[in-house]
Every structure is written in structure tokens, then in C-alpha cells.
Amino acid sequence: MNNNANYYRRIDLPAGDLHVFAHDDLFHAMGAKVLEMANNNLQIPNIRYMSYTPDAHVGVGTCIGTTAVWGMADGFVSPSIVGSDIGCGMRMHLTNLQAEDLQDVKLRRKLVKAIEKRIPVENHARGYFSDIRLENVLRKGLHGLPGKYVPDSYTPRKATSLTHVECSRFRFDEDELDRIPEPMWHRSHRQLGTLGNGNHFIEIQALSVNEENRGIAEQWGLRDGQVVVMIHSGSRSWGGSVNQHCSSQVAKTMSKMGLGTADPKLAYAPLDSEAGRAYTNLMYSALNYAVANRHLMAFAVRDAFKETLGSQAEMSTLYDLMHNYACEEAHSEEPLLIHRKGTTRALPAGHAGNPAPYLDTGHPALIPGSMGTASYLMVGAPEGARNYHSICHGAGRIRSRNATKQLVTVDEFASSMRIGQEDEIVLNHRALESLVDESPQAYKDVDQIIDSVVQARLASVVAKCRPLAAVKG
Ligand code: 5GP
Ligand code: MN
Numbered sequence: 296m297n298n299n300a301n302y303y304r305r306i307d308l309p310a311g312d313l314h315v316f317a318h319d320d321l322f323h324a325m326g327a328k329v330l331e332m333a334n335n336n337l338q339i340p341n342i343r344y345m346s347y348t349p350d351a352h353v354g355v356g357t358c359i360g361t362t363a364v365w366g367m368a369d370g371f372v373s374p375s376i377v378g379s380d381i382g383c384g385m386r387m388h389l390t391n392l393q394a395e396d397l398q399d400v401k402l403r404r405k406l407v408k409a410i411e412k413r414i415p416v417e418n419h420a421r422g423y424f425s426d427i428r429l430e431n432v433l434r435k436g437l438h439g440l441p442g443k444y445v446p447d448s449y450t451p452r453k454a455t456s457l458t459h460v461e462c463s464r465f466r467f468d469e470d471e472l473d474r475i476p477e478p479m480w481h482r483s484h485r486q487l488g489t490l491g492n493g494n495h496f497i498e499i500q501a502l503s504v505n506e507e508n509r510g511i512a513e514q515w516g517l518r519d520g521q522v523v524v525m526i527h528s529g530s531r532s533w534g535g536s537v538n539q540h541c542s543s544q545v546a547k548t549m550s551k552m553g554l555g556t557a558d559p560k561l562a563y564a565p566l567d568s569e570a571g572r573a574y575t576n577l578m579y580s581a582l583n584y585a586v587a588n589r590h591l592m593a594f595a596v597r598d599a600f601k602e603t604l605g606s607q608a609e610m611s612t613l614y615d616l617m618h619n620y621a622c623e624e625a626h627s628e629e630p631l632l633i634h635r636k637g638t639t640r641a642l643p644a645g646h647a648g649n650p651a652p653y654l655d656t657g658h659p660a661l662i663p664g665s666m667g668t669a670s671y672l673m674v675g676a677p678e679g680a681r682n683y684h685s686i687c688h689g690a691g692r693i694r695s696r697n698a699t700k701q702l703v704t705v706d707e708f709a710s711s712m713r714i715g716q717e718d719e720i721v722l723n724h725r726a727l728e729s730l731v732d733e734s735p736q737a738y739k740d741v742d743q744i745i746d747s748v749v750q751a752r753l754a755s756v757v758a759k760c761r762p763l764a765a766v767k768g
């Protein structure tokens with residue numbers, strides 16, 4: 296890669312400034328549409344800041360890879376800049392196993408089967424957690440789960456399940472929950488503990504520590520060769536119901552106030568309006584659902600590990616964080632509303648926004664790649680403040696599902712997953728055809744994306760993870 300290349304540019308668009316944190320080549324590959332979308336988003340009144348991460352690509356109303364900031368006092372909230380899967384995020388658990396313990400491909404298959412048995416991936420499937428009250432989860436996030444699911448059984452030595460998360464509970468005006476119709480409640484209740492389809496996944500990975508950050512890795516409890524579990528999922532149909540319910544109200548407010556842009560799919564409302572308040576409150580309920588849902592899946596995965604590898608197998612929470620959300624943060628004297636759509640917060644050491652266990656090091660930022668390539672554990676750099684501590688959230692899609700299916704044959708896909716070899720990345724789907732559209736070729740090169748984030752001094756690499764097995768939605 297060219298050492299002199301630029302990793303940051305400020306683009307002066309008609310509606311305002313867009314900040315892009317990406318290598319020149321990645322920026323040019325983004326295409327013209329991403330700038331058109333930025334210009335639409337910059338037309339929302341009182342916007343303070345907007346940027347793209349190197350994985351930015353076209354989304355509905357707003358690009359995935361956007362950070363957008365308003366003041367709380369005169370701000371706007373935008374369902375389009377949160378994204379449709381509200382609260383979608385990543386979770387990682389550390390195990391006490393080493394990659395050698397899973398060297399036998401048959402054992403990896405057994406483990407995938409044991410996970411599949413507990414975590415249905417189909418959209419209509421029922422989860423295993425029918426004894427949980429949905430209302431409690433929506434209101435209180437992790438704190439709304441019955442005690443037996445928030446054991447420190449994850450954590451034989453120290454409690455990590457409630458402390459090692461970006462947010463274990465969002466508080467909001469709970470009366471708004473009544474707006475969501477009954478059938479949606481039933482559906483969301485059934486879905487607790489399910490993964491959902493698309494690119495959601497539970498992946499078993501082996502970790503290697505980056506020498507440069509070995510000190511931090513040790514403080515986080517990471518070892519070379521350690522087996523870790525990465526979970527990617529969101530708020531299932533609850534977030535969808537929230538979007539559906541709020542969209543007409545937001546549209547009405549926009550037309551009443553004479554607001555709009557060239558893109559009819561870009562929705563927003565003043566924070567201080569009925570529609571803005573309703574959306575913000577219900578969005579928080581979806582963030583609570585999402586974090587609790589990832590937690591429940593981890594609970595089930597831990598059971599699957601114990602069944603497959605013996606009762607001494609353990610899993611502690613490394614971290615859980617979101618990449619589709621908006622929330623109030625303190626970055627200056629004045630409270631700000633930060634929207635992150637497909638971007639990940641990465642706070643550096645010493646930042647007061649870190650949960651207590653990570654105050655000295657900065658918290659882990661979990662960045663997935665694809666099922667056949669690496670994923671990364673990053674930590675924020677102090678210079679990341681200029682982007683409100685947002686970094687990428689993955690490699691980012693490079694081609695549509697259809698285009699991927701046309702480009703990649705099943706054989707090519709099988710060979711990129713090393714199917715049939717001793718080091719096969721074991722998948723839950725027996726019919727590979729159904730997964731070709733999620734193959735590594737559907738995504739940008741994650742190493743290049745991470746390099747851009749590092750060169751722009753937003754964050755640095757603590758560890759790199761290679762996939763051993765994946766349960767795909
Ligand atoms: P999104 O949240 O935008 O739906 O996806 C997040 C990122 O997850 C994608 O940009 C891609 O880099 C990554 N990803 C998608 N599928 C997989 C997978 O099966 N395994 C891993 N490790 N990463 C994936
Ligand atoms: Mn999602």
C-alpha cells in the first residue's frame with residue numbers, strides 16, 4: 296500500500312462538510328451515490344458533523360458507515376441514520392480453550408450442531424427462553440433477565456456479564472411501549488434467543504495477539520491461540536415493529552413542518568417533537584432487546600460448549616457493543632446525540648465513557664470480516680476524538696447478494712471455506728448454495744479496511760481472529 300496515500304479527506308458538499316476516513320483507493324471505490332446520500336443527510340437542520348468510515352456503502356436513506364451528530368437542545372433524530380436493524384451489534388466471549396482443542400473437524404461439527412440445536416436460525420423459529428417476560432427485557436435490557444440467565448456462571452472468577460457491555464440498560468419513557476400492537480409482542484417474545492437470517496452469525500474463532508498491543512491484550516485476558524466466540528445479531532422483529540410504527544408518524548411530522556430532502560426514504564424528526572420522542576423511546580427499547588438477545592444466545596452457546604467439550608469449558612464476556620443506534624454522549628461541554636449507522640464506538644484509555652473494567656485500557660471494539668477471512672479486536676486511539684470515536688463496523692458489502700451469486704460458484708465458495716480439508720471452517724448450512732451470497736467475496740478486504748482505520752489513527756489492532764466454525768443465519 297502506498298505510504299504517502301491519504302487516509303482522511305474533508306469534502307465540501309453543497310449542503311455541508313463530509314469527513315471521510317478511508318484510503319484513497321477505498322474512497323474512489325465508494326462511487327458517486329455515497330456523496331449524493333451524504334448531501335441529502337447534511338440537509339437535515341442543525342447537523343453538527345457527519346463522516347464515513349472506510350467500509351461505507353449505500354444503504355436506505357443513509358449510507359452504512361455513517362456517524363452523524365446533533366446537539367441535544369436543537370437536535371434531530373433519524374430512523375434512517377440508525378438503520379432498520381436497531382441495536383444490531385457484536386458480542387465476544389473468551390473461552391478457556393485453545394485452537395488445538397478444536398483441531399478435530401468432527402468435534403467442530405459436533406459443536407456447531409449443539410449450537411444449532413439451541414439457537415434456531417430460521418425467522419419463524421421459536422427460541423428456548425419462553426420463561427422470560429418480554430416487557431422486562433424491553434424496559435431493562437440485561438437487568439430484565441431472570442437471575443438464572445445472568446449468572447456469573449459465565450464467569451467463574453469475576454462477574455463480567457453485566458459490566459462488560461457498552462450499555463446493559465437504556466432508560467426511556469416506558470409508556471411508549473403501549474404503542475406497539477399485541478401481535479408484535481408475541482412475535483418478539485417467541486424470537487428471544489434466536490439469531491435471525493442474513494449475515495447474522497455465531498462464529499468460533501482462534502485469536503492471535505498483535506505484539507504492539509500485547510500489554511492491553513493481557514489486561515483483557517487474551518492469549519495466542521485462544522478460542523473465542525463472536526456473535527452478530529440485532530433486535531429481530533421488535534426493531535422492525537418500532538420502525539414500522541414510527542415511520543408514518545415521522546413522515547407526518549416532516550410534512551407538517553415542511554421538512555424533506557431529495558430522498559423520500561430519508562426520515563427524521565426534531566428530538567423535541569412527539570414523533571421524535573416516540574421514536575427515541577422505542578429505539579431504546581429495541582437496544583435493550585438486542586443486548587439481551589445476544590446475551591441469551593451466548594448463554595446457549597456456553598451450554599453447547601459444555602455439552603461438546605466437557606463441563607470445564609467456560610466462557611466469560613469480553614464485550615458487547617452496537618453498530619446501529621443513536622444515543623446521548625458527552626464529547627464536549629454540551630450533550631450530543633450521536634448516530635452510528637454501521638459504525639462502532641472505540642473509546643481510548645482513560646475516556647470516562649468506558650465501562651469501569653476498561654477505563655485503563657479502552658474497551659474492545661469488535662470488528663467482523665467475513666466467514667472466510669479475519670475479524671479484529673481493536674482499541675480506540677485518543678486521536679479518534681475527531682471522529683467522535685467512531686470506527687468501521689466490518690469489511691462492508693462490496694456487491695449485492697445477486698451479483699455475488701453470479702460471480703462466485705459453489706465450488707469456489709467451498710474452496711474458500713476449505714470444505715473437506717482438515718482445517719475446514721465448519722458451517723451449519725449443509726446446502727452451500729444458500730450461503731454463496733454471504734461468501735467472503737461479497738465483502739471488501741477487511742485487512743485493507745482495518746489498515747485505513749489504523750493509518751487514520753482512529754484505533755489500533757489488539758488481536759486478529761481466524762474463523763474455525765460458523766453458524767450463519
Ligand atoms: P452488517 O452489520 O452491516 O449487517 O454487517 C457487519 C459486517 O459483518 C459486514 O460488513 C461483514 O464485514 C461482516 N460479516 C458478515 N458475515 C460475516 C460472517 O459470517 N463472519 C464474520 N466474521 N463477519 C461477517
Ligand atoms: Mn443486523
Ligand code: MN
Nearest residue numbers: 383384527618
Ligand atoms: Mn449488524
